[in-house]
Amino acid sequence: MQSGIGALVLSAVAICLPGCGTTPTDLTYRPAAQTIAATGAIPMVEISTVTDARKNPSNKIGTVRGGYGNPFWILETKTPVNDMVRQAFIEGLKSRGLLAKTDVAYIGLVVSIERLDSNQLMRREGHTRFNVKAIDKSTGQQLYSQVYEDNRVEDGSFVSQVDGLRKIINDSMQAAIDQALDDPKLTALSVSRPQSAGAPLVTMGSSVEARLATLKDLRERNLVSQKEYEDRRRKILEDL
Structure with a gap:
């Protein structure tokens, strides 16, 4: 009986070994069909900067772990995470008709990536946290600052672990971006340009x-x- 269990374990390890390592991928923003611009919204927002404030390496977004918690499969983005998140925010702004088309935008969003990671052991988890500041670009004054966060957990499986890990972190990232771009504070600014210091834009x-x-x-x-x-x-x- 013990030898049978040992053989089963060795077979599982043998199956795992060829796939162990790092898998490159991309996370993308997929606009929802019902995403529309607010009535009277003006395309006056741009993404000024996106900073990766995580402790992870700049491309790492996920880990599949073995029975003892040891990492044996790493999920990484093909480009630095801050560049990928910047593009996702841009796509979100485009889908809402808010992305600035003038030479100088009225509002700049400064994004700090505080968390963007996924993990699978017994369960599959995806976590995202963005700290977003809206800046009046004519004055440099901060209009507001807000943290947007999404956390999700689902039952894991060793079948298609990497695909499942990519999906949960992509969905988590998109949910946090939607929170940021659908924030009533940004919506209010998008229908009337900031006048925080009275300076002409x-x-x-x-x-x-x-x-x-x-x-x-x-x-x-x-x-x-x-x-x-x-x-x-x-x-x-x-x-x-």
């Missing part, structure tokens, strides 16, 4: 000098990256 109709001056001010206050500054400056000059 630069639009496509403003003079070239004013647009360049505002863009320079945003760069000096580190609200846009050097690359964003150069790209937007070039676009403004192309309008001449």
Whole structure:
């Protein structure tokens, strides 16, 4: 009897070994069919920065563990997690008609990834936590700050463990993004531009000098990256 159990264990290990290692994948945002922009919403939001504040390596998002809790299968993104989350937020904004199309957006979202991971031992788990700050880009003033979190647990199985792990963390990430982009605070801002400090916001109709001056001010206050500054400056000059 004992030898039979031992043979079964060895067979299971033999089956596992060829698949043990790391599996690259991508997480994507899938807009819900009912996702629509709020009445009167203006496309004036951009994703300013996304920072990976997790303790995990920059690409790791999941672990399948063996009977003793030891990791034997790692799930990683093909690109750094912060880049992937940034793109997911962008797709979410697009689906709501909120993604800025002007040279200088009114509102910048600053996202910190505090948690984005999945795990499977006896159960399969997916966890996401984003800290999101909305910034008035004309003044640098913080409009609000909010944490959005999603945690989910389901029965695990050694059949298609990696596919199941990818699905649960993808669903968790999307749920947290939906919370952030459907927040009434952002919805309220999207139907009337921020006026927190009374400063005029630069639009496509403003003079070239004013647009360049505002863009320079945003760069000096580190609200846009050097690359964003150069790209937007070039676009403004192309309008001449």
